[in-house]
């Protein structure tokens with residue numbers, strides 16, 4: 001009998017102990033507070049689609065870094081191509097254009113460029129032959145693109161030795177024509193040019209405007225796109241936090257490396273002042289790391305290449321950015337979380353490099369604060385949403401960020417309004433359940449939007465879609481953040497959605 005009572009007491013104690021352990025493993029005991037946040041996207045890291053007018057005044061704005069060009073010879077009617085994708089000669093024998101036939105620009109100035117090919121080599125000359133063998137931009141050739149006129153798609157390509165490229169035969173492309181005249185369709189120096197990709201990120205805008213003009217344009221943008229009244233509006237309308245994307249160059253403000261421009265740190269300082277004034281929490285989100293963690297314009301990639309994490313040096317440099325930012329704001333009562341890296345992309349951003357970086361980045365945050373949450377973003381292109389659990393489980397106060405969009409991907413193409421809503425209540429809900437475990441990390445739905453591929457939806461459809469997402473993402477243990485606050489595309493602008501009665505918090 002006595003033994004039995006003892007056993008019961010022991011068992012009760014065990015339960016209590018387990019409960020205490022579980023509820024304090026991550027975050028604060030009995031975590032109740034959840035972020036209801038909005039992303040200040042397109043502010044301190046440029047994304048052209050959020051505010052296209054920013055790019056309007058760039059001279060030759062069609063030719064920015066990362067623009068993909070394809071050239072069809074008017075004589076062979078075939079596309080210029082880096083044979084094998086790079087590493088050897090250029091040919092002009094392809095009847096359709098895709099990766100190997102696309103040349104990515106590196107902009108030197110408004111009329112001078114380098115060309116980068118599919119395998120990442122740069123185009124250069126070997127005698128008169130045009131080749132793509134150099135891995136180093138410095139050793140490569142620069143070219144002018146000479147248009148027939150402003151409205152024409154017909155161009156010539158002139159190398160820095162003064163010679164024009166010509167398609168001698170489908171398999172021989174040389175730079176050896178010094179004199180050209182007229183624009184006739186039997187002229188082997190003429191190509192019809194198509195633009196296949198465009199990028200409008202921070203690299204493109206700062207290098208596009210150049211050293212003289214960019215500082216003025218960026219400062220104007222930073223001081224007008226998000227202002228104190230926005231923080232007031234956010235705080236008075238049911239939200240409690242902002243997630244602020246920043247770029248790695250912010251850590252060397254006021255003199256960041258070329259082509260970046262100083263001043264974004266001052267804007268972030270203001271954000272903290274306003275957040276404190278209106279009682280909002282802040283999550284700093286490193287959205288752009290050196291050499292780009294995903295190749296997109298929103299990580300300030302120069303040409304679509306993703307090279308972050310390939311060397312220990314880039315990881316170290318990124319940890320220093322986290323160290324700098326946490327040290328600067330650790331004393332602010334508004335600093336609530338630091339997200340170490342937004343949307344690294346698999347497979348180039350490897351699990352191995354991220355496990356190393358997340359651990360080092362976590363320690364950099366902990367040097368300055370024992371309470372700030374540290375957020376690990378899941379990888380784009382990975383089918384394993386729990387892949388950072390082993391790491392996070394050992395690190396108190398760690399959070400996993402998942403992004404749930406219903407817009408990218410073929411599975412959404414033909415969905416009706418109701419199918420989209422069902423998808424949130426069924427599929428997203430079970431996605432979220434899968435990553436929500438009683439003893440695992442906290443979960444943050446750091447990006448979502450009430451936009452879809454449905455055409456012609458009415459206001460009430462959008463309202464139901466937004467509400468479905470609030471119902472489901474409201475269960476995320478760390479909270480959620482809408483993408484974004486301001487945007488010329490109205491459904492992507494939470495300000496517009498709130499002011500027009502589409503969504504309510």
Ligand SMILES: *[C@@H]1O[C@H](CO)[C@@H](O)[C@H](O)[C@H]1NC(C)=O
Nearest residue numbers: 087120121132133134135136
């Ligand atoms: C360029 O880099 C590739 C891959 O790293 C290497 O195989 C090749 O030898 C390099 N080419 C030159 C010219 O250095």
Ligand SMILES: *[C@@H]1O[C@H](CO)[C@@H](O)[C@H](O)[C@H]1NC(C)=O
Nearest residue numbers: 147148149150151152153154
């Ligand atoms: C190009 O197009 C614009 C607008 O259509 C027109 O005003 C201009 O004259 C054209 N320029 C040439 C060189 O054809």
Ligand SMILES: *[C@@H]1O[C@H](CO)[C@@H](O)[C@H](O)[C@H]1NC(C)=O
Nearest residue numbers: 083091092093094095170171
């Ligand atoms: C194009 O030319 C290269 C070089 O001679 C050759 O290896 C390749 O097979 C040719 N491709 C086509 C589609 O003719």
Ligand SMILES: *[C@@H]1O[C@H](CO)[C@@H](O)[C@H](O)[C@H]1NC(C)=O
Nearest residue numbers: 409410411412413414415453
């Ligand atoms: C969407 O529907 C159209 C028309 O029925 C069809 O041709 C297309 O393949 C569908 N797309 C996808 C991704 O299911």
Ligand SMILES: *[C@@H]1O[C@H](CO)[C@@H](O)[C@H](O)[C@H]1NC(C)=O
Nearest residue numbers: 411412422423426427428430
């Ligand atoms: C959503 O979940 C249902 C039920 O599990 C499944 O049959 C369906 O294929 C999923 N839809 C998509 C687009 O993944």
